[in-house]
Amino acid sequence: MGNTIHTKLFVPSELEEVRRIQDDIESGLQLKQFGDSDLFAVKLAVEEALVNAIKHGNQLDPAKKVFVQYTIDDNHFEIRIKDEGAGFDPTDLPDPTADDFLERPCGRGVMLIRSFMSSVDYVGNGNEVVMSKLKSEPDPEV
């Protein structure tokens, strides 16, 4: 099916960068014939992780960069996203589906990342996330 796609880059802490990276990843996944649900899952997880890195990690500080490295092969996508922030403890987040949390307007990003990706690891002090998605079998409904 072809060569593995490798990309490594440092991006400014600007939310506009997210769309550009998303477009590149989407093109790569389509090239490797990932299905629509996998594309949705990866886009959602990358969106949440990059916005977290830029907004909460680097606090939109233009002097700080986000490191992004990803690979796409025929059956597997993996991405590493690292910001220059203080990090956080991913085990210390409240459950966004708990009754007293349900109506709060934020705090669902990490939960969605864990739900949609095949594996998710927060590294070091939590300012780096490594996540992957295995290509799903074709949807029998299609």
Next chain:
Amino acid sequence: MSRQRITVEDVGDVAVVQFVDKKILDEQNIQLIGDDLFKLVDELGRRKLLLNFSNVDFMSSAALGKLIRLDQRMKAVGGKVIMCGISKDIMQVFVLTKLDKILKIVKDEQTGLSSF
């Protein structure tokens, strides 16, 4: 000149909202869509909103936050928000976050119009 992000069609006293963008994505865009939706409630006095997502194929948690706030605002003024036309993938987001328990979601526009 600002770009149009939603279209609104009146069906009786229901404002049926369609989203122009397929991806309700970046923060700035979500903020502007939210502003447009809140205007319908706070400035135009609409009390029945039917949000039709049939044109939308992607949204993130930031959009969920905006929908929760809109629903809360509408309930506070005695109105109702109903959502319809949600794709299988986006529906999974609502189910996983259990927001399908607090937001009113129906299959299609016709069902939505008869659910107010």
